[in-house]
Amino acid sequence: MKYRTLLLFGAPGSGKGTQGKILGTIPNFFHCSCGDVFRNLTIDNELGRIFLEYSSKGQLVPDEPTIELWRKNIQAQTTFGRFNPERDTLLLDGIPRNPQQAEMLKDTIDVKSVFYLSCPDMTKLVERLQRRALRENRLDDANLDVIRDRLQTYERDTKPVLEFYGPKLVYNIDSTQSPVNVLQDILKVVAKTAS
């Protein structure tokens, strides 16, 4: 059985995590942030070290270990009873992050909608990431060169995921709005498609 899935999509700093956390508190929705799964690894774990090596340079972790870790995590969440695939809608944030990952997950997730949190203003994204560096203790947000590399990785590797799913599934959401208005725009679609 494939997981019923909504994707939160957008550049680093576009607000995927903020929205995912809120939406994940609604009954029958389960939020899974791939970045958080990586950050919960420890440094004595080999993949934890690989994650640090890549994320500190603004690059993506290779696809195979990423997808394997994600699968293990979602299975663990199911075993613990936090995620119930029969009942819950999965809100994915930060995965799939390139078309190859989308292909690898094709038989596992049934993507119903893609919420594209678009932010044409690069300086706004950079500002948000720099603020987050201190608030959330994120090393990869602390350095301007790394931020630039991440934004470039997003443009080059991640954005083509939108074409993978096609225009019928993609909803454009203006992420320069305040979080409450972004939430409202997402909820309008979620409420309509759930009924």
Ligand code: ADP
């Ligand atoms: P952001 O969206 O702000 O860049 P994330 O927390 O989603 O932050 O990701 C942080 C880092 O974790 C990424 O820059 C990347 O190195 C790694 N990462 C997260 N998700 C993936 C993924 N699906 N594939 C490869 N690397 C990932």
